[in-house]
Amino acid sequence: MKNIIVGAGISGAVLANLLAGKGENVLVIDRRTTLAGNSYDYKDKETNITVHKYGPHIFHTNNKEVWDYLSKFTKWHFFFLKPNAIFEGNVCNIPFNLNTLYQVFSNSMAQRIEEKLISNYGYGVKVPILTLKENDDNDLKFLSDYVYEHMFKNYTMKQWGLKPEEIDPAVTARVPVYISHDNRYFQDKYQGIPLNGYTKMVENLLKHPNIKIKLGVDYKDLKVNFDRVFYSGAIDEYFDYKYGELPYRSLRFDTQILNKEYYQKTVVTNYPNNYDFTRITEHKYFLDEKSDKTIISVEYPEEFKLGENERYYPITDAKTKELYEKYKQEAEKLEGLYFIGRLGEYKYYNMDLAVEKIFELYSKLFVKNN
Ligand code: FAD
Ligand code: UDP
Numbered sequence: 534m535k536n537i538i539v540g541a542g543i544s545g546a547v548l549a550n551l552l553a554g555k556g557e558n559v560l561v562i563d564r565r566t567t568l569a570g571n572s573y574d575y576k577d578k579e580t581n582i583t584v585h586k587y588g589p590h591i592f593h594t595n596n597k598e599v600w601d602y603l604s605k606f607t608k609w610h611f612f613f614l615k616p617n618a619i620f621e622g623n624v625c626n627i628p629f630n631l632n633t634l635y636q637v638f639s640n641s642m643a644q645r646i647e648e649k650l651i652s653n654y655g656y657g658v659k660v661p662i663l664t665l666k667e668n669d670d671n672d673l674k675f676l677s678d679y680v681y682e683h684m685f686k687n688y689t690m691k692q693w694g695l696k697p698e699e700i701d702p703a704v705t706a707r708v709p710v711y712i713s714h715d716n717r718y719f720q721d722k723y724q725g726i727p728l729n730g731y732t733k734m735v736e737n738l739l740k741h742p743n744i745k746i747k748l749g750v751d752y753k754d755l756k757v758n759f760d761r762v763f764y765s766g767a768i769d770e771y772f773d774y775k776y777g778e779l780p781y782r783s784l785r786f787d788t789q790i791l792n793k794e795y796y797q798k799t800v801v802t803n804y805p806n807n808y809d810f811t812r813i814t815e816h817k818y819f820l821d822e823k824s825d826k827t828i829i830s831v832e833y834p835e836e837f838k839l840g841e842n843e844r845y846y847p848i849t850d851a852k853t854k855e856l857y858e859k860y861k862q863e864a865e866k867l868e869g870l871y872f873i874g875r876l877g878e879y880k881y882y883n884m885d886l887a888v889e890k891i892f893e894l895y896s897k898l899f900v901k902n903n
Contacts, residue, residue, distance in 0.1 A: 537562065539752045540765030542570020543731075543884050544874030546738040547602075547891045548763055553743035555899060560759075561744060564751040568739070570765070571845070571875075572731040572884060580790060580824045582817045583730050587843070588784060588832065589614075589801055589814045590731060593721040594885035600723040603888065606737040609725035610820050614718040616801035616812075620683045627803055628659075628718065629680050630711040637679070646672050650712045659709035663702055680710060688805035692834045693782060693848070701849045704881065721885075726819045765874035767844060768860045776859045779879055781837035781844040788830045796829050809833055847879045 536552055538545040541563040549559045567573045571587040591614045594600055618627035625636045631650070634643040649672050654660055662685050665677040681697070685705060689697045697705050708718075717724075727734040739746055752766065764771055769779040787810075800818035804810060814830045817823070837844055847853070857879040864872055873891060875882045882890065 534558075534760045535758075536560070536761045536763070537752075537755075537757075537759040538763045538765070539563075540570060540874060540876075541565075541568045541735065541739070541746065541748070542765055542874060542887075543572055543735065544765045544877075544887045544891055545570070545763065546735045547888050548873065548895065549744050550606075550738045550741065551891070551895045553741040556743070558743050559745070560747065561739060562747045562750045562752065562755070564749065566749045567732065568746075568748070569732045569735040571843075572735070574730045574732050576730070577790070577828060580817075580826045580828060582822050582824055582826075582828050583820055584788065584816045584828055584830070585731075585814065585819065586786070586788075588786070588830075588845070589812075589819075590884070591719070591724065591726065591819075592884055593719040593724040595721050595723070596885055596889055597723070598892065599885050599888045602892075603727075603734065607727040607729065607734040610728045611724070612726045612819065613724055614801065615716045615799060616718055616803060617797075617799050618684060618803040618805055619807070620805070624798065624802070626716045627684065628708050628711045629684055630716065631714050632716060634676075637683075646676050649673055650676075650710075654712055656712055658712050660712065661702065661706035661709045663698065663705060665710055677710075684805050686805075688803065688811055691809065691811050694834075694836070704849075728820070759869075761869045761871070763871045763873055765872075765877045767876040768857070768864065768872050768879060771872075772860055772863055775863075776856060778839070779856055779860075780848040780853060782846040782848055783835050783837040783842040784845050785833040785835055785842065786830045787833065788828065791827050791829060793827060794825055796827050844876060847875070847881055849879070849881065853879075 534557055536557055536559045538549050538559055538561045541561050545561055549561050552559050572590045573587060574583050574585050577584050591612060616627055617624045620637060623636060626633045631647050634646055649670060653673065662677065662681055666681060668674060668677065685697045689700065693700050796815050797813065801812055801814050803812045810831045810833045812832050816828045864870055871894065872878060873894065874887055
């Protein structure tokens with residue numbers, strides 16, 4: 534079989550590895566000149582600091598199969614993301630948790646709210662802000678208004694150009710109010726950063742005699758036919774936007790080398806209310822790299838404009854899901870064509886879910902049939 538995988542991101546690389554392991558020959562192409570898609574990282578020559586070019590990437594999963602599989606291609610630097618946010622000039626823990634309560638309110642008030650949160654929802658429970666807003670208790674109403682106003686409203690306006698209640702509720706639910714003193718952003722069982730970077734991990738996934746790689750090549754410029762095409766690019770682009778464009782949100786990163794050892798106290802600081810940017814990432818924290826300089830990336834959300842910037846986030850709502858379904862149905866009519874990954878499936882996938890979805894496809898195509 535002649536197989537092509539369009540896109541050398543984590544989805545494409547995992548699939549290529551599985552196919553190659555089965556004795557299939559695979560060509561992997563990417564129009565970028567780099568591997569690893571949006572998880573691409575590189576070592577800056579001047580400082581030796583590893584930079585996450587397309588935004589901060591922390592691998593986290595509860596799926597042991599996914600973790601064990603990737604662990605064959607990388608060692609891990611065990612890492613827990615504990616970001617800060619600046620509310621009214623104070624540096625606080627985020628997601629908003631029981632520690633944050635004591636950072637922004639008086640002790641007696643924080644204690645009262647803590648007790649109410651625990652008795653209403655239970656300790657260790659994650660409550661999406663839009664759910665918390667439905668609570669009628671006066672203290673909890675005060676809390677939800679505070680968190681909504683200070684943490685979600687303006688950040689979401691910057692990130693999406695929309696209010697929290699105007700976007701898919703699953704998006705704000707990614708960062709719930711967490712009734713716990715645990716400051717970690719994620720509670721997954723397995724968390725880490727590839728010790729030698731994501732790019733190296735992807736390179737290792739693709740290191741197989743059955744895999745050929747061509748970078749700097751766009752699928753639309755290839756004049757060769759394949760028996761199977763696995764496409765991790767945007768599904769609307771593949772079909773020449775015949776039903777219209779699927780909307781995306783984009784980002785601009787202002788990455789700077791600074792002549793100081795550290796810029797901020799932790800890897801990511803969110804700025805929900807002030808400035809036009811949403812967050813600042815200080816890259817040396819990912820792998821605990823030492824240098825007398827530091828590198829930061831200031832992250833500005835912006836509209837996605839075809840040909841001008843990159844697709845980062847699918848904007849999912851009922852209308853765009855319907856549009857995506859039209860493309861999906863079109864794709865299902867074509868034999869040997871499979872759309873994969875965040876762009877191909879138009880889903881807000883984290884890396885672990887992207888890998889899980891490739892396992893599912895592989896098993897559907899090859900394992901169950903045998
Ligand atoms: P991609 O990485 O987008 O790869 C698709 C590839 O296809 C690209 O390299 C592209 O150039 C190529 N391509 C597209 N069209 C064509 C074409 N026509 N011809 C040739 N090549 C083509 N996930 C986490 O788990 N943890 C995190 O902390 C995290 N942080 C994130 C932060 C940001 C700012 C963003 C945007 C995402 C984050 N993610 C995170 C999600 C993560 O980036 C994705 O899950 C992952 O990149 C999906 O991989 P993919 O291979 O599906 O897609
Ligand atoms: N969010 C917010 N304030 C924050 C952090 C997140 O309002 O300080 C909301 C915002 O709508 C954002 C969503 O929660 O798009 C998901 O945040 P997450 O950190 O998961 O976004 P990602 O890392 O994928 O950009």
